[in-house]
Amino acid sequence: MKFSVLGPEGTFADAAAKAYLKTQPYTDVQFDYHPTFDQVYQSVSGDNIGLLPLENQLDGYVSATLQRLQVADVTEIGEITVPVNFGLVANAHQLSDIKRIYVQFKTEGQCQKLLQKLPTAQIVTTSSNMVSARKFQDGLAGDAAIIPQSQMANQSATLKLDNVADQDNNNTRFVIFKNQPANLEQLANLQLTTNQFKAPFFVTPAMNDKPGTLYEILGHFARVNLNLITLMSLPTKSQLGEYSFYIEISGTRDQQEVIFTTLREMTAMYNIHLLGFYAD
Structure with a gap:
């Protein structure tokens, strides 16, 4: 299997990839280093996997990764956090x-x-x-x-x-992905390996200038006690003032049916771009 990461060897991405592999049963893995985010993404195909930085403790989310995820047909299969200094x-x-x-x-x-x-x-x-x-x-x-x-x-x-670094306690979170669309029904039947899950996705309202749109979106999760841990807005680039919301939901195994029922209901009102569902 080929594992595509930001290179060359010795980067934090490289360290994160090797730390992730220690938690997985993969064997015979070949590292594939690339200098840019786009090249990492484009190099992943078939059953191969890739890794990109998503969030830094001091400097926040990595916009280059979010912008790629916003339009990419990928399935996130996990994440790994490593200390950086x-x-x-x-x-x-x-x-x-x-x-x-x-x-x-x-x-x-x-x-x-x-x-x-x-x-x-x-x-x-x-x-x-x-x-x-x-x-x-x-x-x-x-x-x-x-x-x-x-x-x-x-x-x-x-x-x-x-x-x-500005402080000694500093970490970066990386996501691991496959280059294939995240299928809601297939992920709904996924058997988790731990009690905790994480589900990342983008929500794009049909009308961004309607008062209370974000309030309505968040209400879907509040009503069923799903824990929202990330909320970011990104321009859709279609026109000025039009935004998508990047959301991460966490929950427990007994909430798996709830999160997918909620996402199915939301597809009737919003464009839902699911990115994955994995053990956290």
Whole structure:
């Protein structure tokens, strides 16, 4: 089986993929590394699986992943959360000597306290933390990079600072998916391996400018005591002011019939884009 993740090897996505495999019975897995979200998604086919970051504790949801899930015909089969932390490497004797710093687009939001100490440094955004490390290795005097703490020992640098994230307690949640549409009826009959489930999906109202639309959507879950743990709005990109709502519901095994009955009822009023139903 091929497992597609953001690469190269050594990224947090790579660590998350390996942590996930420890919880699963898969054998003979080949890792397939890609530099962008779209390439990870496009590389997954058949019974192969992929992994993308969904949420960071400090910087919130990963918009690039949500935007892909909003339109993608995928089935999420699980998730994994891993701790993340960062270090700084620099070809400089002190912070004030740093002229340019490489930082991954999501890492930047997790290391604001450090970056505020570098007001004159040019911030160069990269696609992955390992790309930041590689660019630093190929760089000049005055260059710096924020990289995974686990990679600090592999770098030769004049200046090194450990644990530069805004707080030590920092985690990122990743979702694992197959490239096939989530089928409501098939998932409704899925036998859970644990007592807890999670169900992610998008809800798009037919009319976004109707007063009380969101109140009505949330009421479907409140009336049957389903626990809503995530609510995000994303533009549909069809026209200004039109939004979809990304929702995650959690519950117990005895609520499985309730969640699917509720989703069936909602399909008569809204566009429901189900993404999965899996043991949490």
